[in-house]
Amino acid sequence: MDGPVKKIMVYVDGTEESITAAQYGICLARATGAEFYALYIVNTRALSDLVNAKIFLQAEEEEYKNDLEHDADRYLNHIKQMAREKGVAVKTLKSSGSVNVEIKNNVNENEIDLLIIGELSKIRSRRDELYNETERAMRSVNCSVLIAKDEERIWSLYNQLV
Amino acid sequence: MAIVDLISTSVVRVPLKSKTKTEVIRELVDVLDKADKISDKESVFKAVIARENMGSTGLEKGIAVPHAKTEKVKNLTLAIGVAPDGVDFDALDGEKSKLFFLLLAQPNQSGPHIEALAEIARITRSQSFCRLLVNAATPEEVVELFRED
Numbered sequence: 678m679d680g681p682v683k684k685i686m687v688y689v690d691g692t693e694e695s696i697t698a699a700q701y702g703i704c705l706a707r708a709t710g711a712e713f714y715a716l717y718i719v720n721t722r723a724l725s726d727l728v729n730a731k732i733f734l735q736a737e738e739e740e741y742k743n744d745l746e747h748d749a750d751r752y753l754n755h756i757k758q759m760a761r762e763k764g765v766a767v768k769t770l771k772s773s774g775s776v777n778v779e780i781k782n783n784v785n786e787n788e789i790d791l792l793i794i795g796e797l798s799k800i801r802s803r804r805d806e807l808y809n810e811t812e813r814a815m816r817s818v819n820c821s822v823l824i825a826k827d828e829e830r831i832w833s834l835y836n837q838l839v
Numbered sequence: 840m841a842i843v844d845l846i847s848t849s850v851v852r853v854p855l856k857s858k859t860k861t862e863v864i865r866e867l868v869d870v871l872d873k874a875d876k877i878s879d880k881e882s883v884f885k886a887v888i889a890r891e892n893m894g895s896t897g898l899e900k901g902i903a904v905p906h907a908k909t910e911k912v913k914n915l916t917l918a919i920g921v922a923p924d925g926v927d928f929d930a931l932d933g934e935k936s937k938l939f940f941l942l943l944a945q946p947n948q949s950g951p952h953i954e955a956l957a958e959i960a961r962i963t964r965s966q967s968f969c970r971l972l973v974n975a976a977t978p979e980e981v982v983e984l985f986r987e988d
Binding site: 690691720724727731732744810 | 841893894896898899904906931946947948949950951952953954956957959960961963
């Protein structure tokens with residue numbers, strides 16, 4: 678495959694925006710022949726922060742970690758299914774830790790040249806800029822980043838793939 | 840999703856009328872019910888109380904973050920209450936709690952739920968911001984503070 682994009686990775690966090698991003702990734706992978714990866718990160722950093730802040734009990738940390746592991750499998754399987762329906766092979770990846778750090782690590786380790794993320798929340802305060810993990814990842818990864826927007830158009834593109 | 844996206848004047852109560860922990864939870868659940876954010880307020884109330892019975896979410900320095908997973912919300916939902924005189928919420932430091940963040944999520948929304956709680960934890964680290972919230976006189980002021988910060 679000689680195109681400009683050889684490896685596409687979509688970051689999936691369970692939001693509708695990230696599922697739309699995955700659909701767009703599938704469309705692009707089909708069109709370019711690029712390898713397609715889907716990444717879910719179990720945000721254990723946030724869990725630790727919540728225990729340290731005493732918002733979570735130790736038992737809750739374990740319970741929510743299990744929930745997140747379960748979510749990871751569910752969403753990655755969902756993407757596998759979506760990709761399979763459109764004849765695209767997908768390599769699913771699951772990591773644990775801090776979201777922005779793990780996105781960057783997975784981009785580097787897998788030599789990804791295009792990261793796709795879902796539409797970001799509107800910036801409504803300075804704090805949003807500082808703390809949005811996906812936005813931090815977007816700023817720090819070494820590859821190009823595509824933000825998937827316009828859910829209806831993407832759904833239509835995805836639907837038209839045969 | 841950013842916390843600010845969850846906040847509107849309809850989910851902020853300033854000042855809270857309640858004088859006890861149970862009343863505060865009941866009042867915030869009522870706020871969400873009136874804002875049409877939950878489908879069964881009694882069930883939501885019980886879920887929050889059940890979590891509190893495992894250990895108080897009254898933190899230090901006047902902050903409390905009651906939370907629960909429940910099927911009775913469609914999306915991640917937040918209510919904010921301000922009690923300038925403080926309410927005994929069994930806080931870790933024994934002080935009265937003045938700022939309450941009640942967060943509810945569907946059981947299958949653990950990712951966004953955790954991120955929202957983590958954002959609340961970060962926000963409440965700023966004592967000056969919390970002071971401004973406690974001194975807010977109206978829900979509009981609270982919403983504005985989150986947008987300005």
